[in-house]
Amino acid sequence: MTNDLVLRTATEADYPELEAHIHRAFLDDVDEDTADLNRKVFEPGRTQLMTDDGRIVGSGLVITRDLSVPGGVVPAAHVTGVGVASTHRRRGVLTALMNAMLTEAHGRGTEPLAVLWASEGAIYGRYGYGLASWRVSYEIATRDTSVVGTAPDGARLRQVATRDVLDEIVAVYDRVLTERPGLSTRPGQWWEYLTADPKGWRRGMSAERTVLYEDAGGVRGYARFRTKAGWGNSGPDGEVRVTELLAETPEAHAALWRFLTSIDLVRTVKYMHGPIDDPLPHLVTNPDALVGSAGGSLWVRILDVPGALAVRRYAAPVDVVLEVTDTAFTGNTGRWRLVADDDKVDVSRTDADGDVALDVRALGSLYLGGVSAGTLAAGGLISERAPGAVARLSAAFGWHRVPVSVEVF
Numbered sequence: 001m002t003n004d005l006v007l008r009t010a011t012e013a014d015y016p017e018l019e020a021h022i023h024r025a026f027l028d029d030v031d032e033d034t035a036d037l038n039r040k041v042f043e044p045g046r047t048q049l050m051t052d053d054g055r056i057v058g059s060g061l062v063i064t065r066d067l068s069v070p071g072g073v074v075p076a077a078h079v080t081g082v083g084v085a086s087t088h089r090r091r092g093v094l095t096a097l098m099n100a101m102l103t104e105a106h107g108r109g110t111e112p113l114a115v116l117w118a119s120e121g122a123i124y125g126r127y128g129y130g131l132a133s134w135r136v137s138y139e140i141a142t143r144d145t146s147v148v149g150t151a152p153d154g155a156r157l158r159q160v161a162t163r164d165v166l167d168e169i170v171a172v173y174d175r176v177l178t179e180r181p182g183l184s185t186r187p188g189q190w191w192e193y194l195t196a197d198p199k200g201w202r203r204g205m206s207a208e209r210t211v212l213y214e215d216a217g218g219v220r221g222y223a224r225f226r227t228k229a230g231w232g233n234s235g236p237d238g239e240v241r242v243t244e245l246l247a248e249t250p251e252a253h254a255a256l257w258r259f260l261t262s263i264d265l266v267r268t269v270k271y272m273h274g275p276i277d278d279p280l281p282h283l284v285t286n287p288d289a290l291v292g293s294a295g296g297s298l299w300v301r302i303l304d305v306p307g308a309l310a311v312r313r314y315a316a317p318v319d320v321v322l323e324v325t326d327t328a329f330t331g332n333t334g335r336w337r338l339v340a341d342d343d344k345v346d347v348s349r350t351d352a353d354g355d356v357a358l359d360v361r362a363l364g365s366l367y368l369g370g371v372s373a374g375t376l377a378a379g380g381l382i383s384e385r386a387p388g389a390v391a392r393l394s395a396a397f398g399w400h401r402v403p404v405s406v407e408v409f
């Protein structure tokens with residue numbers, strides 16, 4: 001092995017080697033069926049590579065998408081495809097790649113945030129990312145519970161091939177996104193990519209199906225899911241795995257879950273992207289049968305503190321001075337006065353004393369409204385300098401819906 005490490009931006013021609021490298025880093029092989037699929041969403045100009053003697057040994061991809069935040073939708077650098085060859089680990093390759101990705105995104109001046117899903121939660125805090133949203137993974141024993149009630153008159157469910165109803169589900173997704181923080185926009189070929197349904201993505205399950213919920217106003221919700229037949233000593237033991245479920249109305253939400261948990265021959269329904277504030281446990285006959293376990297999902301790295309603070313909305317009027325520390329992007333360091341009331345938000349640098357002091361990582365956790373300032377203060381991650389400031393911050397940064405990221409990108 002040589003030690004001729006070079007950091008560079010990718011080109012289109014790097015794609016085949018890059019794809020093999022990423023699969024290897026994730027302990028997988030390139031599947032003939034899925035080969036080239038990721039090319040649909042590959043942005044070579046935003047992809048950083050580390051090469052050793054010309055061969056790729058490290059990668060980090062940035063994808064240009066927006067993210068819903070409390071009261072808005074903002075450009076956010078979506079970081080993904082981070083992988084370092086096993087032969088080159090723990091020598092600072094990830095650090096070099098991450099610095100290059102964040103510097104490029106910061107330099108654009110248009111993306112106040114970077115976001116990612118972490119393969120392992122221990123990795124990204126050191127780069128200023130804060131864990132900002134959570135998910136509930138359900139494993140529902142359908143024999144032990146059911147969703148109460150019935151759908152209203154005139155409502156109906158329609159089971160279809162996902163690709164045949166793309167326009168309808170895109171419209172639902174885009175409407176839900178304006179109400180719920182943490183969702184990523186799906187520009188360009190994203191929907192085509194996500195619904196391509198190659199065999200390699202099925203992991204022993206069926207092709208993807210979609211069920212739509214419609215009322216007099218049109219489609220109000222959908223669930224994309226796969227099924228698997230199974231037989232045990234006591235009869236059928238089938239499984240449903242939900243890829244994504246989004247609903248605009250309470251009726252759509254209940255009807256979709258009622259459908260999924262009552263399919264004949266199915267004994268288990270799994271879904272890994274439930275929001276923490278999902279009303280489902282309150283709608284079933286026995287919430288214990290949902291077996292939900294919570295885990296982290298989206299990590300947020302604030303790249304531009306005043307820009308990020310100005311672009312979201314606040315749940316309560318607030319006038320507070322945040323004393324922020326950021327060792328990587330030092331322009332963020334300092335005291336920022338945030339004054340917000342309804343739709344008016346003003347952020348300015350100030351010499352006034354800080355009401356609270358926090359690192360940019362804690363600000364990332366706070367940002368989407370899914371982690372309260374009180375929680376962070378209790379952990380020593382926010383220091384209160386003015387009495388009552390943490391309570392005011394908690395009220396202002398909270399949101400009526402918690403963030404959820406429904407897609408591991």
Ligand SMILES: CC(=O)SCCNC(=O)CCNC(=O)[C@H](O)C(C)(C)COP(=O)(O)OP(=O)(O)OC[C@H]1O[C@@H](n2cnc3c(N)ncnc32)[C@H](O)[C@@H]1OP(=O)(O)O
Nearest residue numbers: 080081082083084089090091092093094095116118119122
């Ligand atoms: C957004 C995404 O794409 S998530 C996917 C991340 N990729 C994977 O999980 C694939 C398998 N793993 C890998 O490819 C590599 O091990 C990586 C990318 C996680 C780390 O790459 P490396 O080049 O070894 O990291 P690097 O040497 O730059 O380490 C930087 C720091 O992170 C720490 N670190 C790196 N990996 C881990 C880990 N898995 N768990 C805990 N700490 C870690 C290092 O100890 C080091 O700490 P220090 O700053 O205190 O010295």
